Amino acid sequence: MKKTILILALVTATGSLFAQKKTTTSATVAFDASTAIDNLPKAENKTVIGVIDTKTGAVQFEANVKNFAFSNPTIQEHFNGERWFNSNTFPTFTFKGAIANPSAVNFAKDGSYTANVEGTLTIKGKDQPVKTPATFVVKGGNVTASANFTINLADYGISGAPIDGGKVAKEPKITVNAEFK
């Protein structure tokens, strides 16, 4: 009986260690549209949902737009407003993609790997392709991923005087960090 329980426990532990799909609900995404004349338009969302399929290399993220925390209340209001990201009508940013060269990452072996991630970023209901190098650190069955890229606000129908006047970057920097378990 004791042997059976031990085997079952081992199988469960091994199963979770090598589970094909690993998730997180605490990925962080930083949005930085600051410029030389205004350092306010930047924020971080620390409750982004993500999943990675270590067998196929598929990667997906969902962010609650309203959970981007700015230091300045007026900038946060503008960010969520109709002319910017319109979070009342479009409450999530989503990314659906995959590792373009999955053989570059060995999820079964601890180590640090660099690979290209390609997919579709949906903001304000508009889909745009995104291609970025990403770093994957595999340690004890967990995967930590990080990536940096820029988006073009005009591609998502976002424009206006603050952007034209150089107070908000036309191409904000996006930084993603996720620890999948």
Added chain:
Amino acid sequence: MFKPPYMAETTKKKRPCWLKRLLIGILVVVLVLAGVYWYVSSEKFSDTKERKAAYTVSAIDFIREFQQSHAAANQKYTDKIITVNGTVSEVEAADTTVNLKFIDTTTGSYAIFAFQQQHLAEAKAIKPGDSVSVKGSCSGGIYSEILGVESISFKRCTLNK
């Protein structure tokens, strides 16, 4: 050479009165705009600890309210300061800090709390199973297609003592 006072007056150029008023008006407008800009750009979110909660709820009831009526719950709680009481289900690493989670184990739906910069240390001291009262700005709930559950997020959180 002696000049009678009436002659001296005629040689002095006088700025018209309307021009003086216009310049003063422009100066006042510029000062007001600079003041408004300074106020807006230096404004910061206040410490959540000092803010009064619009609602105080129990974690599981709160999560179930979103599951029962997503739209109504979002209307009621989003962009408001809420105090949520409950037993911590998970403490999850988020980059260099941690988030607290309350999970409704019957459905998997959850509420998650990211802490305000000055209160990050409070979150790191919490362990799963701890009974806590957490206050933060509710960002509303979204239905996660990835997890198939309701996810309710909070930002700028702190613990009530």
